Amino acid sequence: MKLYPLFLLPTASAFAPTAFLRRQHTSLDASVGIVFGTSTGSTEEVADAIASRINEVLGSGSCDPPICVDNVVGTLSSTFSTYSSVICGTPTWNTGAETERSGTAWDEVYYGEMGDLKLEGKKVAVFGLGDQESYGENYADASGELYDVLQSLGVKSFGETTVDDSYVHEESKAQRGDKFVGLLCDQANQDDLTPGRVERWVDQLVAEGFFADGAGTAETQQADGDVEVVGRDKITVEVLKEVEEAPSSPVSFDATWKGYRNEKKGSTLWVNQENRVESYTTQN
Secondary structure (H helix, E strand, C coil), X not given: CEEECHHHCCCHHHECCHHHCEEEECCECCCEEEEECCCCCHHHHHHHHHHHHHHHHHCCCCECCCEEHHHCCCCHHHHHHHCCEEEEEECCXXXXXXXXXXXXXXXXXXXXXXXXXXXXXXXXXXXXXXXXXXXXXXXXXXXXXXXXXXXXXXXXXXXXXXXXXCCCCCCCCCEECCEECCEEECCCCCHHHHHHHHHHHHHHHHHHXXXXXXXXXXXXXXXXXXXXXXCCCCCEEEECEEECCCCCCCCCCCCCEEEEEECCCCEEEEEECCCCCCEEEEEC
């Protein structure tokens, strides 16, 4: 037996008995905010790319336009409370410094205003930029500080990424073992890799439940019909079914795949649940 998406099957007879079929669904809260710091505009470019990918996957308007932290100093509490999920981004400029490494307004609020924020349990993900060739021993260090400050406030972190062979840095305070604390991009030397990294990261956040209501728990029920989807902020999550025959497909189904249905766009994002990296989108 192998696992395949329900909607790709040519006939109903290919399914296992109905008693063994399940459909899982969860409503996704599209109240997503992105707060970033920038000096040259590169971090803003990546923030815009992340917002675009979120809106592509979850539907237009799911993510607000990214907010520069310079514009919300003094009102961070209300900014964070506006969103159920917040993505924070930073460049690295004060290379080698022990603290205040971003060279942006983040440095002004880390050990002052942010200490007063009530972020216990808030879903947060981090992204950052750095220059691996010029500052290989301190690549994207500021992302590590941003992550640590948020962790100290009790947030629930999402979006750690694997340090793969595409990175050529020597050291980074944003690296913990074989993982980065979030998405790291190098616009100075690897800007061509940024679109793919952003796409995979947002898809990973979807798979991790970053955009889901509450703790991202899902309700399971008998698959006795389509699950009703109400409003632009709802997505149906379908569990794959065991089938007898394998239809043609653009990817291998040797592992477990889960589909994240976007009713508004008429598309489904399929994510490999073993590695949370491989993904593709189908229209139907």
